[in-house]
Amino acid sequence: MVIKVSNVSKKLGQHMVLDDVSLQIGKGQIFALVGPNGAGKTTLVRLIMNLYEAMSGDISINGIYVTDRRFDQEKKKIGFLFDNIGLFKDLTAWENIEFFDRIYNPKAKKADRHRRIGQVLQDFDLYDKRYSSTTTFSRGMRQRLVLARAVVNNPEIILLDEPSRGLDLEGQITLRNFLLNCKKNGVTVLINSHDLNELEKVCTHIAFIKKGKIIRSGTYDEIREAYTQNNYLIGGKEVINDLHQIQPEIGISWIIKNEREAVITVGHSDIDILEWLSSHHVKYEQFRKANDGLEELYQEIINEDVIHV
Numbered sequence: 001m002v003i004k005v006s007n008v009s010k011k012l013g014q015h016m017v018l019d020d021v022s023l024q025i026g027k028g029q030i031f032a033l034v035g036p037n038g039a040g041k042t043t044l045v046r047l048i049m050n051l052y053e054a055m056s057g058d059i060s061i062n063g064i065y066v067t068d069r070r071f072d073q074e075k076k077k078i079g080f081l082f083d084n085i086g087l088f089k090d091l092t093a094w095e096n097i098e099f100f101d102r103i104y105n106p107k108a109k110k111a112d113r114h115r116r117i118g119q120v121l122q123d124f125d126l127y128d129k130r131y132s133s134t135t136t137f138s139r140g141m142r143q144r145l146v147l148a149r150a151v152v153n154n155p156e157i158i159l160l161d162e163p164s165r166g167l168d169l170e171g172q173i174t175l176r177n178f179l180l181n182c183k184k185n186g187v188t189v190l191i192n193s194h195d196l197n198e199l200e201k202v203c204t205h206i207a208f209i210k211k212g213k214i215i216r217s218g219t220y221d222e223i224r225e226a227y228t229q230n231n232y233l234i235g236g237k238e239v240i241n242d243l244h245q246i247q248p249e250i251g252i253s254w255i256i257k258n259e260r261e262a263v264i265t266v267g268h269s270d271i272d273i274l275e276w277l278s279s280h281h282v283k284y285e286q287f288r289k290a291n292d293g294l295e296e297l298y299q300e301i302i303n304e305d306v307i308h309v
């Protein structure tokens with residue numbers, strides 16, 4: 001495993017922000033961390049970079065504990081982007097990246113450095129602005145510059161905390177292509193984001209985090225498959241009222257999504273859902289397998305504890 005988080009708990013102030021969190025990220029995985037505001041995503045990414053100290057549990061990268069002194073060397077293989085952007089205002093785009101690159105690659109040859117910096121600025125569509133001060137940049141341009149800076153040292157591992165914040169459509173496409181390239185080249189990525197539409201296009205694995213606990217994790221395909229198999233979305237103006245008339249029974253449960261839609265979960269393979277709906281006089285106008293995409297999956301998994309049985 002490239003990144004291994006084992007039974008990590010973390011308190012900030014009086015608040016238990018992470019509670020016995022474990023996850024493993026293998027080489028080449030694009031691992032998405034999703035969950036509501038305040039769930040603990042940023043805290044987890046910071047712990048992985050050893051910016052915070054865990055209260056209990058441990059974290060290793062390539063087999064080295066992040067609290068070990070040897071991790072300082074290992075850090076050079078990691079690119080990271082955090083929300084607090086941290087660019088030097090008085091420097092140009094080029095100088096900002098060069099400053100960072102000199103820390104990571106102090107012995108690099110001038111020509112190599114020049115080539116690498118030029119390349120990442122091109123990759124993130126900032127080459128034409130390379131001599132402009134970052135004070136003249138929009139939020140999205142600054143975000144692209146931070147992404148460029150995060151990857152100038154060709155990292156094997158990339159940690160991204162909300163990378164799409166502030167990006168316009170083109171910036172999002174640039175980020176998507178960048179992540180798809182990472183996937184192709186076996187770079188390991190942990191990405192924390194609320195942009196579910198983008199995540200579903202790139203992620204191989206996903207963990208759902210809520211109130212400091214991982215409530216589900218696995219490959220994206222497995223999780224989607226598991227949910228799609230048994231879940232059906234029904235819609236119509238009478239649906240919710242009709243469902244309220246039904247007594248709970250074993251093998252069938254449902255979540256009310258809104259005043260017109262519900263997701264029904266079938267727990268037994270011998271239940272015929274259409275027959276069940278008909279025998280309970282549920283008048284629906286729309287019926288299909290649920291979980292078309294990550295957004296729907298997210299809503300169901302994150303709201304799982306409100307399922308009526």
Ligand SMILES: Nc1ncnc2c1ncn2[C@@H]1O[C@H](COP(=O)(O)OP(=O)(O)OP(=O)(O)O)[C@@H](O)[C@H]1O
Nearest residue numbers: 012013014015017036037038039040041042043044
């Ligand atoms: N320094 C701090 N002291 C006390 N509580 C903190 C501190 N920093 C963060 N928290 C709390 O820890 C919880 C988790 O915060 P964190 O930033 O990790 O969440 P997040 O999942 O990244 O949220 P978001 O999606 O909003 O970025 C939040 O409830 C937050 O208020």
